[in-house]
Amino acid sequence: HWLAGLHFWHVINHAKWNTDNMLHHVHCSITKMVPPSSKRAKCPPVTLEALIILSKGLDNSSPFDSATWAAACIAFWSCCWLTHPNSPLPIVSANFFSPQKHVSHSVLPLSNRFLTNEDLTRFCSFHIPWTKTTKELGADISITSRSHTTCPFIAIHAHLTVNSDLPSSAALLTYKL
Numbered sequence: 001h002w003l004a005g006l007h008f009w010h011v012i013n014h015a016k017w018n019t020d021n022m023l024h025h026v027h028c029s030i031t032k033m034v035p036p037s038s039k040r041a042k043c044p045p046v047t048l049e050a051l052i053i054l055s056k057g058l059d060n061s062s063p064f065d066s067a068t069w070a071a072a073c074i075a076f077w078s079c080c081w082l083t084h085p086n087s088p089l090p091i092v093s094a095n096f097f098s099p100q101k102h103v104s105h106s107v108l109p110l111s112n113r114f115l116t117n118e119d120l121t122r123f124c125s126f127h128i129p130w131t132k133t134t135k136e137l138g139a140d141i142s143i144t145s146r147s148h149t150t151c152p153f154i155a156i157h158a159h160l161t162v163n164s165d166l167p168s169s170a171a172l173l174t175y176k177l
Helices: 002-012 020-034 047-058 063-077 153-162
Strands: 122-128 138-143
Touching: 020 047, 047 063, 063 138, 122 153, 138 153
Parallel strands: none
Antiparallel strands: 122 138
């Protein structure tokens, strides 16, 4: 819900949120206009515990498993949405890959940098060419290291090591067969 996101922005920025009857009625009216075919049951959230369980079932030397693990860790820690068919970070087959919508190996090498905090936290970032909200403007994804077994920084670099020598036109999270 974009309205919930807008409200959240007001809350975290201590901005006044004017909730009047008109806004409430507009929201209710728009909600009623959504066809039943557009509604889906909500999925339960992914938890850190679920991510840890996933890691125990994967082989980090497997090209497919390392791509899966990198996608899961990046999605979890970088708050990326992977369920949409046009998600910029999916593990897609060559038939569905679109350089206009999906991030490719052309963003490599990733530039590893350090935050100027006490721990000198490592991070890297890359640009995705398309999002549902910004369309062709895309967005930047930041991957920050974590002192945890689910560290997305380690996961993406492990994936790139296991799946090296792929063409720059290949999807970033593609894997060797």
